[in-house]
Amino acid sequence: MIERHEGRQQIVCDTCPASFxxxxxxxxFxxxxADVKAAGWSIRKALPDAAPRDTADLFGKAPSVAGKAQAQPYTHKCPSCASEAIPGRQEGLL
Ligand SMILES: [Zn+2]
Incomplete structure (x- = not known):
């Protein structure tokens, strides 16, 4: 997500408390x-209804707790969250 304070903005990870x-x-903007992507962050369009399932398999579906995706059409993940591609699914495999 993007936090805004006093005219400044900062990228914050959607899935953990990390912030750029x-x-x-x-x-x-x-x-x-460009900076956060260069640092390994993942920022991509969520497209709730327009994107069928192209990246959903790679990055996991939006967790059910984030059911208000319309306010944030983009997903933001810090390098560590972006690297563990499908955290929820790994448990299912074990
Ligand atoms: Zn994170």
Whole structure:
């Protein structure tokens, strides 16, 4: 998600409390996205109804606790959350 404070914005992981250490002005949104992606973060469009199931298998479906996806059309994951592709499913395999 994106936290906003006093005209600054900061990327925060959707699935854990991690946040990108830098804050950016609203005008620097594109720079912020480029920076966090360069740092290994995953930012991708959630597209609740338009995307059938192309990336859902890779990154897992949105957890049921995040049932309000309309407010945040993008998903944001820190490097560690983005790397463990499907956390919920690994338990199911064991
Ligand atoms: Zn995370």
């Amino acid at each position: 250490p830098k804050t950016y002005a609203d005008a620097d 594109a720079i912020m996205v």
